[in-house]
Structure formats: C-alpha cells, structure tokens
Amino acid sequence: MDGVPGISFPGIAPGGTFTYRFPVRQSGTYWYHSHSGLQEQSGLYGPIVIEPAAGERFPADRDYVVMLSDWTDEDPRAVYAHLKQQGDYYNYAEPTAPEFFRDVRKQGLRRALAERRMWNRMRMSPRDLADVGGATYTYLLNGMTSPGNWTGLFKRGEKVRLRFVNGSAMTIFDVRIPGLKMTVVSADGQDVEPVVVDEFRIAVAETYDVIVEPADDRAYTVFAQSIDRSGYTRGTLAPQEGMSAAVPAMDPRMPLAMVDMMGAMSSASLSRRERMPEGRQGVRAERSAHGLPERSPPTSLPMGEGGMAHHARSEYRNPGVDMRVDMPRTNLDDPGAGLRGNGRRVLSYADLHTIGGPLDPRQPNREIELHLTGNMQRYMWSFDGVKFSDAKPIRFRAGERLRMVLVNDTMMNHPVHLHGMWSELENPDGTFLVRKHTVNVQPAQRVAYGVTADAPGRWAYHCHMLYHMQAGMMREVAVA
Secondary structure: OOOOEOOOEOOOOOOOOOOOOOOOOOOEEEEEEOOOOOHHHHOOEEEEEEOOOOOOOOOOOEEEEEEEEEEEOOOHHHHHHHHHHOOOOOOOOOOOHHHHHHHHHHHOHHHHHHHHHHHHHOOOOOOOOOOOOOOOEEEEEOOEOHHHOOEEEOOOOOOEEEEEEEOOOOOOEEEEOOOOOEEEEEEOOEEEEEEEEOEEEEOOOOEEEEEEOOOOOOOEEEEEEEOOOOOEEEEEEEOOOOOOOOOOOOOOOOOOOOHHHHOOOOHHHHHOHHHOOOOOOOEEOOOOOOOOOOOOOOOOOOOOOOOOOOOOHHHOOOOOOOOEEOOOEOOOOOOOOOOOOOOOOEOOHHHOOEOOOOOOOOOOOEEEEEEEEEEOOOOEEEEOOEOHHHOOOEEEOOOOEEEEEEEEOOOOOEEEEEOOOOEEEEOOOOOEEEEEOEEEEOOOEEEEEEEEOOOOEEEEEEEOOHHHHHHOOEEEEEEO
C-alpha cells in the first residue's frame, strides 16, 4: 500500500481519514512521510521500527532511533520559489575574490584563471554541494536542536543499537561518534554483513543501523554535519542525563573534484585541465543559446570505467539540461565529496553486503536506462531531460526481473527511491551487492540495480531531494 496522491490514491481530504492496511513482510528500520504539498519539509514524518518475530540477528542491550532532519521557519513554498529564482540562493559559499588570489599563489595565474573560466563559461560552481543549507535550515536530531542535547543512556560495556534515519527534505549528513567505532549491521531495514567504520554518509531517506560499545563511563557526542558544512546537529550517549562531550569542529568545506564533473576521466587527462579551460573532455555543457545538435553516442555502455554513455535525444538542445557526462564512473567504493582521504574509515556502498543474497536469483531479462538531468542555475530537474508532468509512465511487466541503470548527468547527489519494490544494487561486474529502497547516485556516476516487478499497481519513482522531485525529477512506474 502506498500514499502518493494522483498515483496510488486520491489523497486524504482536509478533515478526512484514511486507513493504511498492509502485510508486514519485513523487519527493520523505516520511516513514513507525507507526499503532498511539501508537507515533508514542515515535519509530517516519523520513524517506523518493525522488530523481527524471531529476535534481532544482532542483539543489543539498548535500542534508540536517531532521526536526522532539517527545519526552516520559511514557508516551504517560499524556499522553492527562491530556488526557482536563483538556484544558489541559499549557497553562501560560492568562490570569492580572496580565494582566487589564494589559488593564484598555489597554482599560478594561468591555471587559476583557466579553472575559474571553465566554471564560469559553464555557469556551474564547484561549491554546489547542497541546494539548501544553514542559511535557512536548523538541523535536528530526534526533533531537537544541538543545545537541546538529545541523550541516549547506556551502561559501560553494553551494546547500543542506533537506528539512524535521514528524514530530511534536502540534507545529506555525514555521521560519526568521536571515540567510538560503529558497526553497521543494517541498511534500509535489511541486515548486512557487519562492517566497522568511523563515519558514514546518509543520504535523504536512507536508514542505517549501527551498534556501538562504549567502554568508558563518559559521554560521547553523536555528530552529524551537513554535506556542505553549513551546519550540524548533535546528540549525546551518556551514562546519565545532563552529561555532554566535546563537539568536534566541522570539517572544512571541500569543493567538488573534477571526478564529480568528468566521471571516469584518467588522472592524466585531469592533469591537462589547464589546457582545456572549458572542461569539454568527458563532460558536455549544453546551452540552448549556443550548442549545436549532437549525435547520440553508442547505445551500449560497459560497466567498467571509461565506457561512453548513451544519452536520450531529449537531453539535447534542452534548456533543462546544462550538462551531460559522456564517461560516467562506476566505482562504488568512493565515499563522496568531502569525505575522500579524511583519515577516517568511511563507509561506502562497496562495503555493504546484504545477508542472504538477492531475493530473486534470476538474471534480468531487460534493462532500462535513465539519466538524472538538470539545470542548477534555472533549478530544473528531470529524468532524461523530461520533467514529471511531461513524462509517460515507465512500464514493468508483472513478475519480470529487470535491471535499472541510472546515470547522473549532474554534479549533485540524487538519492533515488522506487516505491513498492526493492532495488538490489549491483557491483560493476553485475553481481549482487546490497538491497535498498533508496540508492544515492553520486555526481557523474553510473549505478545499476536489479528489480523484481512483484507489486502490481502504480508507483512513484523519484529523487528523494524534496525540491528536486517538486521540480520534475520523478516518474510513475506502472506494473501490470
């Protein structure tokens, strides 16, 4: 059962009621939220925990939900209007003149000018890490601000399970607990082979269960900083109420790297970027005012690095598409911009292995490829350059096993959520990796996952960044 007005049901009228009835077929950590009128941004959401009938595979002495979210005092419709007027309205970290002179000292005048010229000609920014940030957002942990200091109690030596849920509208968080290792045991409600990390990135709509074992009678800070480093939220694990630990400084804001724009370019090619000031190798910046029509590359794309991408014709000469990645990367071991090489053990999708393997062992009998497209300056978002209101439904045949391929032709992360069916993420060689309901696709990245069409009906398929979905990055999936 689902709750998307206009697709799966008419919606709940003001003053009305609706009873959701569904069989509980799985256990784990999940959440619910409104799919109407940007209400998710206003707090209409909450966690759902389903306990296994036979008990947890990884038992713990304490069990806490840690729900991360973003709050704004603005009307969500005003936030969206600001973004439509100016895509970087809330971005207070764009490159500045003093930073240019710093780059001149480090790189030399020629290279510094070439880099600025490249970004300016494409009307893009290496600082587009988040559309909405701390300029309007307050970040919350279980509905509390950092001074509120949500506290989870423990006794020394106990195992504590923390069920992290990212219920944000737009914020990707990087989470760590200084002084404690975290053992990740579940992703999107599905048990995984335990993996020990210092930090993990949690995209919008994802959930991760971790187990920690505090060895000392002291407080520990649960620290979650936004991907753009415009703010953070924190809570505390402690043996008694009223305690707190030092809050770490936020990491420096790291700009997007060339790999986030060019994908699977070789390091040798990247080192020549000062001779390619427009950055046109590996990525095509398309402007309706000047670009000429181009021929679509070959339709096949090897899973290995360096394959040429196939772009739908609707991506060309389209004011809603400002970039196309010709050679997307397929690496799943990259923790992402801002986390690379930070000296901590950071979780990546390559670390996740769902216990028990895929639900459906069949090989896919067909493949559907979609490109995540947009124009950041105009704040237009879509699949294959076609916004939701103009798109036809994607049709699955009931019972079939198929492969969905997503190629991110933008420089932003897109956590893509398919309602009603599991997404079984594959390694680049096509083998099963991890079962999820939301798959975050990094900039200039290609991912593939198997889907079994075992849920007849009409389902939403969308980027879980609320304003991306609102702007058009959504499709209907019809299973019959």
